[in-house]
Amino acid sequence: MSERKTTNIILFSGDYDKAMAAYIIANGAAAYDHDVTIFHTFWGLNALRKEEMVPVKKGFMEKMFGGMMPRGADKLGLSNMNFMGMGPKMIKGVMKKHNAMPLPDLIDMAREQEINLVACTMTMDLLGLHKDELLEEIEYAGVAAYLADAENGNVNLFI
Amino acid sequence: MNTIETNFVLDAKGLACPMPIVKTKKAMNNLEAGQVIEIQATDKGSKADLQAWAKSSGHDYLGTIEEGDVLKHFVRKSSSEEAVERKHESVTDNDTLAGKLGDENVVVLDVREKAEYAFKHIPGSISMPFGELETRADELNKDKDIYVVCRTGNRSDMAAQLLAEKGFTNVINVVPGMSDWTGDVESNVK
Numbered sequence: 646m647s648e649r650k651t652t653n654i655i656l657f658s659g660d661y662d663k664a665m666a667a668y669i670i671a672n673g674a675a676a677y678d679h680d681v682t683i684f685h686t687f688w689g690l691n692a693l694r695k696e697e698m699v700p701v702k703k704g705f706m707e708k709m710f711g712g713m714m715p716r717g718a719d720k721l722g723l724s725n726m727n728f729m730g731m732g733p734k735m736i737k738g739v740m741k742k743h744n745a746m747p748l749p750d751l752i753d754m755a756r757e758q759e760i761n762l763v764a765c766t767m768t769m770d771l772l773g774l775h776k777d778e779l780l781e782e783i784e785y786a787g788v789a790a791y792l793a794d795a796e797n798g799n800v801n802l803f804i
Numbered sequence: 805m806n807t808i809e810t811n812f813v814l815d816a817k818g819l820a821c822p823m824p825i826v827k828t829k830k831a832m833n834n835l836e837a838g839q840v841i842e843i844q845a846t847d848k849g850s851k852a853d854l855q856a857w858a859k860s861s862g863h864d865y866l867g868t869i870e871e872g873d874v875l876k877h878f879v880r881k882s883s884s885e886e887a888v889e890r891k892h893e894s895v896t897d898n899d900t901l902a903g904k905l906g907d908e909n910v911v912v913l914d915v916r917e918k919a920e921y922a923f924k925h926i927p928g929s930i931s932m933p934f935g936e937l938e939t940r941a942d943e944l945n946k947d948k949d950i951y952v953v954c955r956t957g958n959r960s961d962m963a964a965q966l967l968a969e970k971g972f973t974n975v976i977n978v979v980p981g982m983s984d985w986t987g988d989v990e991s992n993v994k
Contacts (some may be wrong), residue, residue, distance in 0.1 A: 673822040674828040677860055745820040754826065 652679040652800040653791065659688025659715065660724035661733055661748060667804045668751035674800065675758035683755070684791045686765035689804075690772060692718045692752065693764055693779045707773025714772065718748040757784075762788070808869075808878065808993075809918040810918045811839035817846050817874060824850045825857050828879070832863070837883035840866070840919045845875050854879065864955070867923035869993050878919045890957065892964035894976045901926075901951050901978050902987040914953055914983065917964040922992040924982065926953065934959045941970050949974045953981045 652674035664787075667683060674681045685693055696717040702710060715721050723732040736803065740747060746748045755762065762783040769775075776785070795801050814831045816824040824845045831841060843854065851868050854877045858865035866878040904910045905926070910931035914921050921931040932940050934954070944950060950972060952960040957979035962976045 655962065669822050672826055676822065677857060678826040678829075743820055744818045758826070 650679045650799040652681045652685045653795045653798045656685050656689035656804045657687050659691040663804050664692045665748050671760050682697035682761040683793050684763045686768045691715050699778045702773045710773045808922045810842040840880045840917045843877040846873050861922045885889045889959040892961045892977045896976050911950045913952045915959050924989045927990040951976050951978050953978045954982045957981050
């Protein structure tokens with residue numbers, strides 16, 4: 646057996662549809678026996694947020710950001726046709742009809758398939774997100790860690 | 805309608821991409837090398853997906869049967885058969901066998917799995933998967949020349965040895981076999 650291939654995805658966007666695409670590709674790549682890493686940065690970090698409110702000490706700006714950004718994968722909006730939150734409700738109905746997996750389930754599946762979920766610590770600071778607010782058992786890293794994975798990677802995506 | 809005997813049937817009906825592949829991969833981990841899995845899916849993209857996936861992961865995609873909305877895909881788990889040393893002495897190649905088809909003294913014995921046989925086999929050949937040979941060898945006529953085929957020539961080598969042990973004298977292993985067969989073929993499925 647040859648050396649395992651790797652897939653590295655940067656999830657920059659915090660849109661439900663874009664995150665879904667990222668996680669579908671990641672799960673597919675894991676089935677291809679790739680070592681898969683999703684590197685969450687900027688708005689992509691919101692996909693990793695816990696749904697519940699986590700009490701952490703924050704400054705004023707951090708609180709503002711924390712309050713305005715969606716809390717968790719299920720709360721993300723659409724990149725197109727969001728219609729103040731109606732869009733996501735509609736698309737979730739359509740997805741149910743077609744048996745497509747909702748984003749939170751895709752994330753669970755990704756964890757089950759041992760996909761590395763990485764949060765970018767620099768942007769966490771910028772957006773005022775604390776580790777306690779993100780899902781358990783994810784990794785924390787910076788650009789060097791991403792590059793180390795990506796320079797020998799076979800598939801590299803920025804979503 | 806055709807049913808093809810397999811070692812495992814995976815129900816992925818109603819599931820959307822990427823689930824059929826993800827489930828197949830999981831099911832494959834529980835199979836032994838050489839075993840055949842049937843994947844039932846309704847996702848229209850699953851055929852192209854499974855073909856590509858099987859190719860990339862070294863498994864042998866056998867074919868797909870469409871029954872209404874359901875796609876039944878057949879994949880054989882890769883085995884290490886490419887590496888073994890062949891021991892049966894009497895060996896011939898595909899072309900020689902092709903020239904002998906129609907001779908009434910010639911029997912073509914296909915020792916691949918039933919699903920492999922179903923999708924593509926030499927017309928008139930007898931299907932007897934290697935695992936069944938031990939118990940079913942008596943069905944064969946010892947007076948005929950038995951040409952044993954499989955996909956690459958390894959399972960047929962083991963089968964030829966087994967038949968020789970059982971007292972068959974005119975047993976010839978065909979190398980490589982179906983993977984490189986260019987002659988006529990027959991299929992039990994549409």
